[in-house]
Each structure stands twice: as C-alpha cells, then as structure tokens.
Amino acid sequence: MSRLLFQGVNGITDRSEQIKATSARTNHRAAANLIPVPCSLFPASDKLHEECGVVAIYGHPQAAREAYLALYALQHRGQESAGIATADGQHLANIKGMGLVSEIFTDDVLSKLPGHLAIGHTRYSTTGDSALLNAQPIRVDSTKGLIAIAHNGNLVNLGNLRASLERDGAYFQTTSDSEIIVQLIAHSRSGTLVDCIADSLSQVEGAFSIVMMTRDRIFAARDPRGFRPLSMGRMKNAEGPDSIVFASESCAFDLLRAEFIRDVLPGELVMVSQDGVTSRQYATGLPQSSCVFEHVYFARPDSRIFGRWVQESRDEMGRQLARESGVPADVVVPVPDSGVTAALGYAEEAGLPFRMGLIRNHYVGRTFIEPEQRVRDFGVRLKLNPVHNLLAGKRVILIDDSIIRGTTSRKIVRMVRGAGATEVHLRISCPPTISPCFYGVDTPSKSELIAANHSVEEIRQYIEADTLAYLSLDGLLASVRDEQKTGYCTACYTGNYPTQWVDVEDILPAAAAI
C-alpha cells in the first residue's frame, strides 16, 4: 500500500481539483474516440503516454528555426500540440497549434517569429484539456512584465495554490497547471524577477522542468527532486558569442550541432542574459527522484539523461532480464520500437540470435477508412506485422517494455503464435506497473492496471504466453546506476510516492477480476 495518501490542509478543495485533472484526461481519451477508428484499437493506447518536451535558445539570430529543429527531435515526447515563443529584446511573439511540429511550423509561420531568444514546447496533455488554449508556451502579461513559459511535468499541489491565488485576485487564462507558476511569479513580493521566479518555484510541489522567457532573458529550472530531465548545451556561432540551449533530452542538441554542457540540477534555476549564464539553487535538501521510466521507455536511446545514456540503460535492462529469467529458445524478438535496445542486450547476454520478427508501420496516422469486416486484433495488425519466415517453428522470446492493461500484449502474443511460433515467452524490461503516475505521465488508474490487480501467473494466462517474466526492481535500478548516484522515482512499480500529494481515487485497486 502507498505510504503516502492524499494529504493537505484543505483536503476537500485539493481533492476535487485533483479529480478534475483526472477527468480531463478521461475527457481527452473520449474526445480521441471521435476519429473514424477508435484510438483504443491501436497498440499505442495500451502504452503510457509521453509527457512533454521543452527547448530554449538564447543568442541565436534565427532562434525560432533552432527551436523548431530541437522540437522536431523531441516530437516523441508529445504529438498533440506544439508552440514556439520568441523575443527580440523588445517584443514577445508566440505561435502554437494542434498537431505535429512539422505541420504547424512552415517556413511562413517561422518567419513570423523574429528574435534571438526562443522557447518551445511539444505537448501531450496530462492536465488541463487538450484544446489549443492549453498548448504551450503560455504567454502571460503580468505585473512583472511579459513572461512566456513552457513546462514538462505535473504539479501535484495545484488545488491549494490555485484557490489561494484566485483569492488574491489572480485571473487564470488557461486550465493548465503551468500558468500557476506564472501567477505565483506575478504575485510574489520578492525584489527582482529572478527572486520572484525562485520564490514561485519553491511553492510548487511535483514534477517540472521549465523554460521561461522575458523580452531579454531565458530561465531554465528543474523541480527539487529532478523528476524530468533538462540539459544545457552550447552552440558555436561563426560570428559573435556562443548560443546557449536547453532541451528535455540531449538528442535535440545533435540536430542543432550543439555541444552538451551539463544537466540542469534538481532545484537549480539557471538564467541566461546579456551578462552571461548565472545559476542558483532555489531549493536544496530533498532526495533526488528522477523518473526511472524515462530510461525504460520515454527518452530516446540516443539521449543522455540523468547522467547516463539511455541506450546503455536499456541494453543493461535486457542483459539483466536474460540473467534473471532466461529460458531455452531459438530467437529473441523485440516489440518495436521501444523494445529493440533491451532485446539486443538480452540476445547478446543469452547468446541467442536477435531478429526483427515484428515490423512496425511508422505511417499509421489517426484516421483511415475502417474495413467493413474488421479482422480479429485489427488495430494491432495496423501497427505491427509478423515476419512469418523468422517466427515459424521457432521458440520465441518476445521483449517489450511494459504491460499496462494487458490487452495489447495478448494481441501481440497471439500474432506471434499465429505466425507459426511454437512457444512465446514474454519478457518485460521493467517491474510490473502497479500504481499510477502523478508526475507528468498519463497512466490509467490503479483499477485499470493489470499488474495492480493480478499475479504474474494470472497475467500470463490472460496474455496467453508460455512464460512471462518481468525485470526485478533491483535489476532495473542496477541497470540505470551511474557515477553521479542518481536517485530514482519508482512509484509506478512500488506505490511509494516521493511527494505527499496523490489522487486517492486513482490508487484504488480494481474490484473486478479480468
């Protein structure tokens, strides 16, 4: 059982706000079902959704175009909306839209974003509804001047803060929790803007990697526990000083030809202005709890986050999985794309051939014409197709990164068996997901998580695998260990939440059996 239940001075108000956030997620899912083929048909719907990606550029003559490239590299962190705000020392422009980065930011659109400063955001909504209003960056004209903000993560004490700000006269323009930070800045009585930002950040609880921009300054900060990644880099300019860049993942720097400098530290606020780069720790003393699931699934393998290459972590997860739960087999097959790196590690450790026995169609959009007579497991077949000659007559070890509800895993196991595999052994490169996330990852409630309500053997029977094994928690933590001794959040595997605030209803187990 979770050691931290819902707590707070004003419990009723806070709880209703938290439940509102959950409803918004549910509404978003319902809205998604309006497209011709329901999203529930797609394998991705049984995956946890990415959170958001943020970028910031300081001191580049074409800051908007650099932000666009960086967002393009971070598209995997959110495909619902994107935005870029720029500043030229005098004015602050902001354009955002629904859809993919490349769909929103044409040449023409980018030309309307002048300036040498930019921040950008790509979003999958985790709180607030999915409307354009809540797309980011959010631009607020406050008592401290124009501020644009882009935020990756989730605040967990938003109910109390919002109510008290509204009592103080704050007028909210969006339902996004990111705006709370700007309103706190506007209402801060500290002397300088940077003091107001530090004051604001020290009042919010939860996960946030933030980039902010005024007319002439960029700010970047991480929450005191460092849930979400945020890296700082440098771009050489042929003429003039280097540009400073920030991005959720270092893979964005590669496209910009920027050099990785370091991670923004948990509890650190970095400011970039014409006077250079300055930094302060606005919060200290809290244990680090970076999201281990970034290493398991979210981040790209070509990124370095929390001081470690994601590729190395996933490779080690696969190796560890082979050591913990090896089984006689003929071939190791990943569930693409996210299972590939762990499967390579597993195959090498087990001395078995690695084969791409499932091919993913990368061009499946949200809309297409549904055939009149839908075949069984139609949705999964749209995205994945078995390579019959690699699977027929083989004992297959299938590597995936998670089982959420179990429905997709069952379809994939059936698909592999249908292609002629004689045995299907499913291996998962993390422990069972037993609890929802409140830190910026869109997870179902506990009642919908199959591992929260059923034993491994019951899940095995449900998904129709010959054997099923998960990576142990110790094995996972050993796989992501680094020299900096990063502390990790593992709440979705343990139910032990690093913060005080969780949604009571979301952590109730299911009453019904599968």
Ligand code: SF4
């Ligand atoms: S609960 Fe899970 S997904 Fe959420 S921050 Fe913690 S480890 Fe990451």
